[in-house]
Amino acid sequence: MFSMEYGEIHEMIRQTARDFAREEVAPSVIERDINGEFPREIVAKMGELGFLGMMVPEEWGGSGLDCVSYVIAMEEISKVDASVGVIMSVNNSLVCWGLETYGTDEQKERFLRPLASGQKLGAFCLSEPEAGSDATQQHTTAEFRDGMWYLSGMKNWITNGTSADTYIVFAQTDREKRHKGITCFIIDRHTPGFEPGKKEDKLGIRSSDTCSIGLTNVAVPPENILGEAGRGFNIAMESLNGGRIGIASQALGIAQGAYEAALRYSKERKAFGRPIAELQAIQMKLADMSMKIEAARLLILKAATLKDKHETFIKEAAQAKLFASKIAVEVALEAVQVHGGYGYVREYQVERMLRDAKITEIYEGTSEIQRIVIARELLKAL
Numbered sequence: 003m004f005s006m007e008y009g010e011i012h013e014m015i016r017q018t019a020r021d022f023a024r025e026e027v028a029p030s031v032i033e034r035d036i037n038g039e040f041p042r043e044i045v046a047k048m049g050e051l052g053f054l055g056m057m058v059p060e061e062w063g064g065s066g067l068d069c070v071s072y073v074i075a076m077e078e079i080s081k082v083d084a085s086v087g088v089i090m091s092v093n094n095s096l097v098c099w100g101l102e103t104y105g106t107d108e109q110k111e112r113f114l115r116p117l118a119s120g121q122k123l124g125a126f127c128l129s130e131p132e133a134g135s136d137a138t139q140q141h142t143t144a145e146f147r148d149g150m151w152y153l154s155g156m157k158n159w160i161t162n163g164t165s166a167d168t169y170i171v172f173a174q175t176d177r178e179k180r181h182k183g184i185t186c187f188i189i190d191r192h193t194p195g196f197e198p199g200k201k202e203d204k205l206g207i208r209s210s211d212t213c214s215i216g217l218t219n220v221a222v223p224p225e226n227i228l229g230e231a232g233r234g235f236n237i238a239m240e241s242l243n244g245g246r247i248g249i250a251s252q253a254l255g256i257a258q259g260a261y262e263a264a265l266r267y268s269k270e271r272k273a274f275g276r277p278i279a280e281l282q283a284i285q286m287k288l289a290d291m292s293m294k295i296e297a298a299r300l301l302i303l304k305a306a307t308l309k310d311k312h313e314t315f316i317k318e319a320a321q322a323k324l325f326a327s328k329i330a331v332e333v334a335l336e337a338v339q340v341h342g343g344y345g346y347v348r349e350y351q352v353e354r355m356l357r358d359a360k361i362t363e364i365y366e367g368t369s370e371i372q373r374i375v376i377a378r379e380l381l382k383a384l
């Protein structure tokens with residue numbers, strides 16, 4: 003039987019993240035969305051507060067907290083700005099987790115410590131122009147010559163792409179072995195031949211920084227291989243299993259933010275002589291929104307708790323991500339409707355939340371891929 007612990011520490015994390023989001027993230031969120039400006043100072047402060055390496059043990063510069071704490075902080079920060087949420091999620095789930103799980107002590111000292119303590123920022127480079135949902139189709143290659151690996155190819159859609167310092171990069175080292183010939187490398191941003199491209203102009207999460215990355219004969223020493231050669235695909239998939247809990251929490255935050263805005267507005271806005279909150283049609287919407295959010299939160303807490311207990315959580319993480327991203331889009335859309343015409347303009351913020359919500363159905367595995375993952379796990383259990 004599933005049971006979870008939600009204690010004082012979790013309430014403390016929620017309050018700290020909520021205060022931080024209100025005081026530091028909220029004031030410039032509209033401008034950042036308009037300008038597509040990367041929130042450098044906010045990210046630095048998140049590092050100081052320990053939000054960038056939340057689950058990394060303190061001995062490696064992290065906060066030593068559990069996954070439940072992480073999803074709570076992700077929700078609170080994404081409630082105010084989902085762009086900041088995804089920056090945090092990539093660093094925690096896709097970069098620090100892999101380094102902590104597969105890194106040597108030397109790699110942890112060099113790469114994990116500065117990433118977990120917020121002195122540096124990480125990026126995760128799996129997707130390519132022709133390798134998205136089917137990540138086995140890596141065209142980036144790494145060749146071993148004279149004691150060094152040389153990487154060439156192109157990565158696509160990389161979050162933190164122009165702003166990161168340390169990149170986790172997947173490349174094909176033995177094409178004949180197909181996905182069993184993919185290897186994971188740790189690359190410093192300033193390595194010659196490593197070139198982040200121009201930032202994408204996106205529908206949502208506009209102040210997060212997404213770009214392609216060109217690699218031309220990028221020389222990487224063997225000691226920068228993460229895990230063993232040929233284990234890269236497994237590392238990528240395991241990272242994404244955990245990453246999905248983070249993206250589910252990002253989606254939950256967006257939904258909660260949109261719901262709270264709709265609730266507030268419905269009490270202020272009058273139509274036909276009374277607040278629209280007194281109209282049953284609006285009440286139905288609010289009731290459905292709150293129910294969907296609560297259900298998503300419980301799925302996320304379940305996946306996070308299983309992860310904390312070192313039990314298998316692949317199905318639960320995919321369910322949480324699939325459901326939370328779906329309801330984030332639905333709730334944000336309803337929040338726009340509750341606002342009427344005001345919902346359609348930037349000032350009221352729910353239009354941004356709707357634009358931000360959509361990406362949660364696409365990255366770290368589209369909703370179609372989540373269904374495949376869930377079905378595979380269900381059938382395995384037979």
Ligand SMILES: Cc1cc2nc3c(=O)[nH]c(=O)nc-3n(C[C@H](O)[C@H](O)[C@H](O)COP(=O)(O)OP(=O)(O)OC[C@H]3O[C@@H](n4cnc5c(N)ncnc54)[C@H](O)[C@@H]3O)c2cc1C
Nearest residue numbers: 126127128129134135159160161212364365366367368370
């Ligand atoms: C803003 C943004 C940030 C991102 N950040 C990162 C990052 O930091 N690192 C990184 O590596 N990647 C990142 N990505 C890439 C993202 O993970 C991919 O876009 C996603 O996995 C989908 O791949 P694709 O775009 O190639 O779509 P495709 O794989 O081409 O899919 C197109 C459509 O076909 C469907 N489809 C594909 N295969 C199947 C199937 N077997 N069954 C049913 N339907 C299927 C998909 O669900 C989708 O609807 C990011 C993307 C965006 C837009």
